[in-house]
Structure formats: C-alpha cells, structure tokens
Amino acid sequence: MATQKKAADVDYSMQEKIMALYEIQKIDSKIDEINKVKGELPLEVQDLEDELAGLKTRIDNVNAEIEEFNALTKQRRREIDQAKIQIANYKEQQNNVRNNREFDAITKEIEYQELEIELAEKRLKEYAAGVKVKKAQLEETEAVLNERSVDLTAKKSELESIEAETAPQVAEYEAQAEQARAKVDERLLAAYNRIRRSVRNGLAVVTVKRDACGGCFNRIPPQRQVDIRSGKKIIICEYCGRILVADPEAEQ
Incomplete structure (x- = not known):
C-alpha cells in the first residue's frame, strides 16, 4: 500500500519507471547472489x-x-x-x-x-x-x-x-529496492515479478549489449533498439519475454 501511495503521489515518466525496474533487478540479483551462499x-x-x-x-x-x-x-x-x-x-x-x-x-x-x-x-x-x-x-x-x-x-x-x-546486507538491499519500487506502479511490478518467476536465472530486466538481448542473446532489430533507448514504453524481448532496457554505461 505504501508503494502504491508513493507511486501515485509522483507522476514518474515511463523512462524513470523503466530505470527503476532496472535498479530493482540489479538489487534483486545481488540478493539472489547472497542466497546462493545458502546453496541447497x-x-x-x-x-x-x-x-x-x-x-x-x-x-x-x-x-x-x-x-x-x-x-x-x-x-x-x-x-x-x-x-x-x-x-x-x-x-x-x-x-x-x-x-x-x-x-x-x-x-x-x-x-x-x-x-x-x-x-x-x-x-x-x-x-x-x-x-x-x-x-x-x-x-x-x-x-x-x-x-x-x-x-x-x-x-x-x-x-x-x-x-x-x-541479514544486515539483505535488509540494506531491501530498503534500496523499496525506494525503487516506489517509482513503479503495481501493474509493472506484477509483470516484473511474473517474469522473474518464469526465467531460470531470475533476470526479468536485461540490457541490450552488442545489439542483442542480455537474457537470451538473440539479435534486436535496429528500430527496436531505438524504441528501447527512447524509453517511452516497455519493450519486451520477442524471444525470451524479458523487459529490455538500454545499457546505461553504453549510453554514457
């Protein structure tokens, strides 16, 4: 409920929502790495x-x-x-x-x-x-x-x-993730969580690197890459179903 309220109070752009999803993914991946220590x-x-x-x-x-x-x-x-x-x-x-x-x-x-x-x-x-x-x-x-x-x-x-x-490190990451979730509406978060559950490595949001999807490594057409960089809408990989974002490092 708190996340919904914060997202509703501020009118974030689609670009900001997409980058927030990317931040959430990076944090969740760090938590996944910590959980790997537990093994089986x-x-x-x-x-x-x-x-x-x-x-x-x-x-x-x-x-x-x-x-x-x-x-x-x-x-x-x-x-x-x-x-x-x-x-x-x-x-x-x-x-x-x-x-x-x-x-x-x-x-x-x-x-x-x-x-x-x-x-x-x-x-x-x-x-x-x-x-x-x-x-x-x-x-x-x-x-x-x-x-x-x-x-x-x-x-x-x-x-x-x-x-x-x-636990302390996970709690810190969770706090960071909560801040990022405040920028994303419930529908996008639900889609993100659904994709994370359906893919083997938990990567629901991936960057485009060397003209390919960072999840399945299939080639992304140039026009689609332009749409991804514009950040005006959510772009899904047609091969693996992951959310595609422009590589921030490459953009810089």
Whole structure:
C-alpha cells in the first residue's frame, strides 16, 4: 500500500519507471547472489522436516498396530478363560446326565470349546509374531528418526548462521529496492515479478549489449533498439519475454 501511495503521489515518466525496474533487478540479483551462499540448505532443511514428519507418522501408525495386537491378545485370552470355564461346567453336567444322548451332546460342546481354545491360542501366536515384527520396525524407524533429527539440527544451525551473517546486507538491499519500487506502479511490478518467476536465472530486466538481448542473446532489430533507448514504453524481448532496457554505461 505504501508503494502504491508513493507511486501515485509522483507522476514518474515511463523512462524513470523503466530505470527503476532496472535498479530493482540489479538489487534483486545481488540478493539472489547472497542466497546462493545458502546453496541447497533451505531445500535440504525442508526435505528433512518433511521426512521427519513422515517418520513420526509411521511411528504413530506402528504403535497403533502394536496396541491393536495387544487389545486382540487380551480379548483372545478372555475367550480362552471363558472357554475353560464352560468346559468345567459341561464336565460337571456330564456327571448328572440321564442318557447317552445328553452325554454325547455335552461332549460335543466340550470339543467345540476345546477347538475354540486351540484357535485362540493359534491367534495369540500370530499376534505375538506380529508384535515382534512391529517392534523391530519401530526400533528401525526410531533409529532413522534420531539420525535425521541430528542432521536437521546441524543443517538448521548452518542455515541460521548464514542468514544471521547476511541479514544486515539483505535488509540494506531491501530498503534500496523499496525506494525503487516506489517509482513503479503495481501493474509493472506484477509483470516484473511474473517474469522473474518464469526465467531460470531470475533476470526479468536485461540490457541490450552488442545489439542483442542480455537474457537470451538473440539479435534486436535496429528500430527496436531505438524504441528501447527512447524509453517511452516497455519493450519486451520477442524471444525470451524479458523487459529490455538500454545499457546505461553504453549510453554514457
């Protein structure tokens, strides 16, 4: 809002706006150079943070699976205890049967409960094996988590050190850029930022050197160079889409 107000208060010529864009580009390029010192550290920090978040989620999931195995283990043990009680009751009833048919019926019930116990004990072994596997996974994941945490701490410390060292210079450049932005309307700034995001080296404004675009090095026709030097309108390179300005040093 402050930039908009300053630009509106003063009626800057197109030539002044173009040169202000050029100044902004030079300052942004200096900041880009400072950021290069960080190298891949910001990306590495972000990747490690993402990996740690994934590892923590995996640990939570494995712990939940272990808890589920433990809950199932308790349930099966209760079922075994209940089945044993049932068997004891059925055996007690066998002592009071009136005929063979009742005896056989109770015997089948006892056999059924014994099968239920066998099945439950089989499940208990499966759960125990599952818990063993999950605990091994948990131990392995926690080891990786600890290792990545150490890496993240080191890289964060390195990045923070670089940022603290370069912060005063970046702040100075930002202040200079803000002064230049005050001369440029919002539409031109938006176009400048859009071009900067779309080109590999961040150069949205380039000079014409040796009759060629300073960005893509394609030849600029003489009449177009005259228009660029006049500074009456924004001239875009028809090959790379960058904003073209006359080389101030050459003009001098």
